[in-house]
Amino acid sequence: MRSVTSTVLTLVLFATYLGIGALAHDSHFSLGWVLASTLFVWAGPAQIILISTLGSGATVVQAAIAVTVSAIRLFPMVVSVLPMLRTPQTKRRQLVLATHFIAVTLWVECFRLLPQVPREHRIAFTHGLGCGLLSVCLFATMLGYGLAANLPQLFGAAILLLTPLAFLLSTARNCRQLADVLALVLGLALFPLISMLHTGVDILISGVSAGTVAYAVHWWREQE
């Protein structure tokens, strides 16, 4: 639990979920609904997309497609975190709950904190970290919902700027290899170009190509 309080990202999450609670209130969703979305969806961008698309009158199918595209990033995150959690005896079902908790924050924190945790305790550690973060976010969602009435625009802008700042810096901090640094830089540079194509899956295209180029450079240097 100490790791929950020691991370800047917890503050960022808190502020983000204040924003989500307020957004849900303004889009006329019930408090129970938005709390359930925090509990079950557990991914900030997906919830913002879900609430804003449904709130603007889109159909369920349109909202589902938008959420699906935003959630693809969870797949490589899960694949890269799970090997750190596993021991040879671990059964797949023991990892289901830990898998549900994996989102950007937990992904970044696992790379930072798990190496200091003995391998056989890592699943328990992840459950604890996940539950701690989730409780903080449920509280923030509730608080944001209650405060929503009239948050000033500047406050809203400051909250929304937190996400890119914290994501960028915490990812940069965790870069271990050349491939990670290149992937981050190329990913940032490529998205604005790809987004001009308006494909609807711009992030997926720019992410897979930038990541693959970064890996190719890494591979080529290994061969030298």
Add this chain to the structure above:
Amino acid sequence: MSDFFGDWNALLVLLLAGFLPNEVWRMIGLWLGGGVDEGSEVLVWVRAVATAILAGVIAQILVQPPGALASVPDWLRYAAVAAGFAAFLVTRRSTLAGVVCGELAMLAGKWWIG
């Protein structure tokens, strides 16, 4: 109870449009990632792709800002993030210093514009 959650319809929508499209990627990861070794080459690639997709999400928020962030001019958003990154480097990779400086730069810029 029904006041708290709203009607069952809304919860069904949450399940179909929120929970399932999101959770399916985690479970595919659990299912397919089952046999991958830590330290294997595939994982270097997978991590690079995850990092680059996240970089795309960051870039999207900055280039196509949602809601209230759109009230901050383009140059100020980029300048604030650059200031945050500079503070992060100067403080030998302190995320807190970077986030605080970035936010202060944005607020100072807004105040200066008026």
